[in-house]
Amino acid sequence: VHQHEEERNRLWRELHDETAQVLAALNMQLGVIAERSDEALAPAVGRARTLLGEGIKGIRSVTRDLRPVALDDLGLLPALRALARDFRESGGLEVTFEVVGELPALEAEAEAALYRAMQEALSNAVRHAGARNVRVTLAAEGSDALLTVADDGPGFPEDAASRLRSRGGLAGIRERVTGLGGHFDIGSDERGGARVRVSVPGAETKRLSEARAE
């Protein structure tokens, strides 16, 4: 199950972070060309932009389809519980999962980001920390949902923040979460183990802040 989901996540990132960005940049360049070129070229440039728009839409629909299957099958909380169970069974990791408070309604993208964040933090707890116990909490924090994953390993290395290379798993999570208007941070919990925190805005807050930005 992990492997399949990791592959979907990798594809999602490739399409969302790379291909879609390149097409968006291309669209801007075509805009510049349209402004500077003579009238005779305008219809051709217009057609090119329409085609590009179609391509961008196509990629969006694929990235939508690449969200974790468990989310659609089960819904957020059961999907996260199933993820905890997977790691317990295949990773030998003792994972506790706790929900605190009344969670806000979340958009599909925010749910997927939480799922991927938990998945990445749990794989890291196995791979990098040799952890035995991991505590996961999902809490209502004002109108946000805050996910905390804390393990009992040795904690992040000193230079971890600078080592979050742009291509690593956590860097991808950070990008994904901040892109949704949420927050990401790493640190250590009271036991000294690694702690990853990710928050995403509730659907209502997100809608309001987008309306303000327009």
Ligand SMILES: Nc1ncnc2c1ncn2[C@@H]1O[C@H](COP(=O)(O)OP(=O)(O)O)[C@@H](O)[C@H]1O
């Ligand atoms: N739970 C953890 N405990 C200790 N160190 C960690 C933990 N998670 C990540 N790290 C450190 O942070 C780095 C970046 O993690 P990540 O972005 O997931 O990249 P990757 O897993 O591909 O190395 C890791 O290489 C490791 O040094």
Ligand SMILES: [Mg+2]
């Ligand atoms: Mg990783």
